[in-house]
Amino acid sequence: MSRKRQNAGSENNVAAKPEEIITEEEQLRIIQESGILKIATENQATISPIVGKEDEPSKATLIDELLDTVILLIPFSFLYVGMDIMVKQQYAQHPNFREELEQYLSAIPILALFIFYSW
Numbered sequence: 027m028s029r030k031r032q033n034a035g036s037e038n039n040v041a042a043k044p045e046e047i048i049t050e051e052e053q054l055r056i057i058q059e060s061g062i063l064k065i066a067t068e069n070q071a072t073i074s075p076i077v078g079k080e081d082e083p084s085k086a087t088l089i090d091e092l093l094d095t096v097i098l099l100i101p102f103s104f105l106y107v108g109m110d111i112m113v114k115q116q117y118a119q120h121p122n123f124r125e126e127l128e129q130y131l132s133a134i135p136i137l138a139l140f141i142f143y144s145w
Contacts (some may be wrong), residue, residue, distance in 0.1 A: 094145055095138055098145065099134070100143065103133075103137060104135060105136065106130070107126065107130055110129060111126070
């Protein structure tokens with residue numbers, strides 16, 4: 027039984043023929059004769075004007091960056107206030123509105139700078 031398996035396996039392991047090596051000149055000749063290069067350049071020429079507009083990076087102005095910062099500042103500031111209240115409750119402190127507002131107003135500029143420069 028094991029001999030049959032060995033013999034069957036040896037039939038499949040026939041030495042593969044070495045691949046033919048085609049020179050670069052021959053490759054270029056085949057490509058030019060097939061016309062595939064012309065088709066590719068024609069397709070590229072028709073697609074380029076459409077795709078070219080999307081490939082250009084849009085230049086964000088300062089106003090756009092400031093608006094992005096404000097949009098991100100709102101949820102992060104609420105997260106900051108919520109975490110601050112939870113930490114104070116953990117240590118059995120009961121903050122009043124004025125204390126929270128003072129801490130919030132002092133933290134907002136720093137948080138805004140972090141968001142502006144990291145975004």
